[in-house]
Amino acid sequence: MPGARLITLSETLPSTLDNVIDDLDRRLLEALTASPRAGVLTLARELDVARGTVQARLDKLVARGVVTGFGPDVDLDALGYTVHAFVTLEIAQGRLDDVIDHLREIPEVIEVHMVTGVGDLLCRLAARTNEHLGAVLAHVLEVPGISRTTTVLSLSTPVARRVLPVVAKAAREAGSQTTVRATAT
Numbered sequence: 391m392p393g394a395r396l397i398t399l400s401e402t403l404p405s406t407l408d409n410v411i412d413d414l415d416r417r418l419l420e421a422l423t424a425s426p427r428a429g430v431l432t433l434a435r436e437l438d439v440a441r442g443t444v445q446a447r448l449d450k451l452v453a454r455g456v457v458t459g460f461g462p463d464v465d466l467d468a469l470g471y472t473v474h475a476f477v478t479l480e481i482a483q484g485r486l487d488d489v490i491d492h493l494r495e496i497p498e499v500i501e502v503h504m505v506t507g508v509g510d511l512l513c514r515l516a517a518r519t520n521e522h523l524g525a526v527l528a529h530v531l532e533v534p535g536i537s538r539t540t541t542v543l544s545l546s547t548p549v550a551r552r553v554l555p556v557v558a559k560a561a562r563e564a565g566s567q568t569t570v571r572a573t574a575t
Contacts, residue, residue: 473517480509490502500514
């Protein structure tokens with residue numbers, strides 16, 4: 391197509407360095423993931439940098455919203471919630487807020503995502519048994535405004551929630567973006 395231009399990956403990346411992490415940030419995030427209870431001094435020794443550097447980097451990552459919490463990762467299976475399901479909800483027009491408020495009140499609703507496609511919301515649920523899941527689904531449907539649901543059961547989790555591969559890629563991209571800017575100036 392005449393006049394058409396391919397857009398490269400680097401053009402789709404943030405143009406400011408505000409959202410960029412570097413290799414030390416990556417290493418700090420990896421160390422925190424491996425040992426979430428490690429103190430700043432322990433992290434500084436492990437990363438071979440000053441304690442103040444670790445504290446400043448960590449404060450900056452928290453302030454930017456990159457690190458959103460330090461709570462424990464909880465294995466729901468170990469608590470007896472061994473049935474995991476994903477439920478797509480189609481919501482009647484004008485009822486979205488009511489449905490979301492209702493979902494927030496149900497402890498077994500682990501997370502809710504607004505999605506594109508056939509449904510409007512994708513919910514992750516946890517239950518103790520299939521019968522318990524049926525009761526949770528019945529509770530979900532108690533609010534007016536849900537016009538259709540589709541439920542799928544998770545049989546296993548071959549790739550659990552993970553963020554470190556994206557963190558590493560972001561650090562690599564930031565390094566190459568910084569190198570390109572430095573050579574261009």
